[in-house]
Amino acid sequence: MKQIAVFLMAAVTVLSAQALSPEDIITRMEDNQVHDNARAEGRMLTTDKFGTIERTFISYSRGSDESLIEFTSIEEAGQKILRTENEIYLYFPDAEELIRLQGAALRDSVMDSDFSYEDMTGEGGILDDYKVFLEEDETVDGHLCYVIRMEAKRRSVPYQLQRIWVDKELFAYRRAHRYSKAGTLLKEMQITRIETINGKHIPMDFIMSDKMKKDSQTVFTLDSLELGIRLDDSLFSVDELTW
Amino acid sequence: MKRTVIFVLLIFLAALAAGETLTTVTLTQMAGIAQGLDEEPMITGAGTGKVSFMSAGNRDVKAELSLSAVIGQTSLIDIEKAYIKARFPAFRTLVGKTRLSWGDGFFFNAGDVIFGSTNPLADLTGDEIRTDTLWIASAFIPLGRFSFAETVVVPPQIDVAYEFIRQTNARIEEEPYLPPAPAADSAWAGARIQGKIAQIKTEGGYLYKGSEGSHRPYISAQGNLYVDWYASASATLSDGTSSGRDILDSSLLSFGLFHIAKPSRNITLNLRIEGLVSPGGRWQEGTDLSAPGSNADYYGVYLYPEISAGFPGSRNLFLRGVYSPIDSSGLVTAGASWNIYQGFSVLGYATLQAGEDTDQFCVKRYSGYAITMGIKYVY
Incomplete structure (x- = not known):
């Protein structure tokens, strides 16, 4: 009897999982990975044939649209990136200069890493920006994943085509490929460590490879992450950026 | 002592x-x-x-x-810098020696009424070209997430060594032979306000320069229309300014376009062009500009083109220059940098001035050409 019950529960679980639409999967993934308020400390390691350059940072985020990153490594200390809505602001403390990035400038790489300013500072809600389609399941590093193709609804989004691999058990990214409109692979992101914090499954280590560069990759590591903390409204403002 | x-x-x-x-x-x-x-x-x-x-460590007080x-x-x-700034619920304040960036522009910025980023004769080899600092007192008042007002007072800049000699002499001699310290009414004071209007960053401000008895209003704007664009305009009004012509002659207009392009798999190109127009400057060639002294000794228009390329492995090349179309002379600087290890870079620069003896730029002049190489380490 017990075996039958377990079988039925498993069947229901599988059936309900199979019944998920690509929109449902994205929603569950965003519920898992987008936080009301978060504070993180981490490192960005860029490696080429001469070695590795490490840059450390503290980041604050609210939802999927607002984030503030402050670099703390010696060479970049005090440099900040603020993203809100469709804009990115940069602050350079040496020159006390505030620069507003728009348009193509958003695709420039952050400190010669494999991340663009848009990659560093997140993106808006996926379903607002992309039409999503479910493809055949695949396995990534031993984890069964949904494969979702994302086609941009408008030209202004950073990548016109993306393919993401979402862990079927954890509803977290395992891999992402980002393409140009013509279908050329531009960037590949591989998640190498996922941690469970406050019941959410969060990618903590990932590797970004800019396929437009030869022999280059950037490892992004979160050393600490606090979720659900109180963040002041003024944190995502020009006042805080230039402070 | x-x-x-x-x-x-x-x-x-x-x-x-x-x-x-x-x-x-x-x-x-x-x-x-x-x-x-x-x-x-x-x-x-x-x-x-x-x-x-x-x-570090105090979120509401910073010093450098x-x-x-x-x-x-x-x-x-x-x-270079020596300041303390403190943040209060409704405003923050800064006192000390540092820089404030008013207006928009990388090389030419007519809105920079405090430091005056309009001189075409500059060293083009640095990452940041305009890096002057002054002793200032300033208050920053947030008006919204992307709008603020800022006030500034620039006291007379006291040369400490000079003042020390002056005071020492005053004790030794009844009447010191050095002139007195700057008067309080030679201070500068001003304010600016910045916000966004229809996705265009808009800024306006004013500075009174007591040392010159001049008033300097300015406006500045920045936006994006396929390429990033920005422009600033300012004027200098003094007791002698009496007509619209005087205001026009004292005005400065700077503008710029900036774009990032990716022409191949491994190259990122930054393209920038800026211009400076000064209606009161010289508009005809012929005057000897080998040693300019005042604004009237500069031409009425200059251009600043810049192209820089970033390659994988933190290697960068740039070519930037200043061109004076009226006397067809110019200054060009080529530079290369390679960030090999954490904080360690190799640098190289070549600068050449091109023009005749009486032109704004001339190779025969001091530093008319220069080739330098070196290394930099940040730790």
């Missing part, structure tokens, strides 16, 4: 070192060859060192002390 000053400075540095302080050291060693006096080539070689102590030195056979030490 001198020993006392050094002692106090050392105690201050020791206190900074003992507290929660972030210390950054930048050493640069350059050597090369350049046009010297009498058109003879000269060997150039100097190191620069910069030590910055930045406070940055000392820089040019080290040749003799050394010259300067305080």
Whole structure:
């Protein structure tokens, strides 16, 4: 009897999982990975044939649209990136200069890493920006994943085509490929460590490879992450950026 | 007295070192060859060192002390920055020596009424070209997430060594032979307000320069229309300004376009062009501009083109220059940098002025050409 019950529960679980639409999967993934308020400390390691350059940072985020990153490594200390809505602001403390990035400038790489300013500072809600389609399941590093193709609804989004691999058990990214409109692979992101914090499954280590560069990759590591903390409204403002 | 000053400075540095302080050291060693006096080539070689102590740990108070030195056979030490700023619920305040960036523009910025980023004769080799600092007192009042007002007072800049000599002489002699310290009414004061109107960053401000008795209003805007664009305009009004023509002659207009392109798999190109128009400047060639003294000694229009390319492995090349279309002379600087290890870079620059003897730029002039190479380490 017990075996039958377990079988039925498993069947229901599988059936309900199979019944998920690509929109449902994205929603569950965003519920898992987008936080009301978060504070993180981490490192960005860029490696080429001469070695590795490490840059450390503290980041604050609210939802999927607002984030503030402050670099703390010696060479970049005090440099900040603020993203809100469709804009990115940069602050350079040496020159006390505030620069507003728009348009193509958003695709420039952050400190010669494999991340663009848009990659560093997140993106808006996926379903607002992309039409999503479910493809055949695949396995990534031993984890069964949904494969979702994302086609941009408008030209202004950073990548016109993306393919993401979402862990079927954890509803977290395992891999992402980002393409140009013509279908050329531009960037590949591989998640190498996922941690469970406050019941959410969060990618903590990932590797970004800019396929437009030869022999280059950037490892992004979160050393600490606090979720659900109180963040002041003024944190995502020009006042805080230039402070 | 001198020993006392050094002692106090050392105690201050020791206190900074003992507290929660972030210390950054930048050493640069350059050597090369350049046009010297009498058109003879000269060997150039100097190191620069910069030590910055930045406070850490208090979210509402920040301070920085940055000392820089040019080290040749003799050394010259300067305080680049020395400021304290504090944040309160409705505003924040800053007192000390630092820079404020008013207006928009990388090389030409008519809105920079405090520091005056309009001189076409500049060293183009640095990452940041306009880096002057002044002793200031400022208040920053947030008006919204992307809007604020800022006030500034720039007191008369006192030369401490000069003032020390003056006061010493005053004690020795009844009437010191040096002139008195700057008067209080030679201070500068002003304010600006910045916000967004229809996705265009808009800024307006005003500065009164007591030392010149002049009023300097300005406006500035920045937006994006396929490429990033920005423009600033300012005017200088003084007691002698009486007509619209005077206002036009004193005005400055700067503008710029900026775009990032990716022409191939491994190259990122930054393209920038800026211009400066000064209706009161000279619009005809013929005057000897080999040693300009006032604004009227500069031409009415200059252009600043720049192209820089970033390659994988933190390698960068740039070509930038200043072109004077009225006398068809110019200055061009090519530069290369390679960030090989963490904080360690190799640098190289070549500068050439092109023009005739009486032009704004001329290769026969001091530093008419220069080639320098060196290394930089930040730790």
